[in-house]
Amino acid sequence: xxxxxxxxxxxxxxxxxxxxxxxxxxxxxxxxxxxxxxxxxxxxxxxxxxxxxxxxxxxxxxxxxxxxxxxxxxxxxxxxxxxxxxxxxxxx
Numbered sequence: 001x002x003x004x005x006x007x008x009x010x011x012x013x014x015x016x017x018x019x020x021x022x023x024x025x026x027x028x029x030x031x032x033x034x035x036x037x038x039x040x041x042x043x044x045x046x047x048x049x050x051x052x053x054x055x056x057x058x059x060x061x062x063x064x065x066x067x068x069x070x071x072x073x074x075x076x077x078x079x080x081x082x083x084x085x086x087x088x089x090x091x092x
Contacts (some may be wrong), residue, residue: 019043024060036060049076 021041028034039057046052051074058067074082 037063045079049079050074051079052080 019042022039024036024038026034036059037057038060039055042054044052044054046068053072053074055070056064056067
C-alpha cells in the first residue's frame, strides 16, 4: 500500500487549479478475492464558486476505461459549508 499523493499544480493551491488526491489501498472483491485498488479524487473550482468533484477507482495501472467514475457538483453554498466543515476538524 502506498502513501496518499496530493498533487498541487505549481506548488500551491489556487482557486483555479485542480486539487488531486491519489491513493492506493488493499481491498477485496465481492467474492473476497484480495486485490489492490487505486483511486483519484479531483476537485476543481469554477469561477462562480461551485466545486466539481470527480472520483475514479480501479485496479492499479488500469486504463481509464477500466475504472469506475463518480462526479458531483457542489453549489457555492455547499462548497462554503464543506470548507467550513473541513476547517473545523480536529487535527493531530
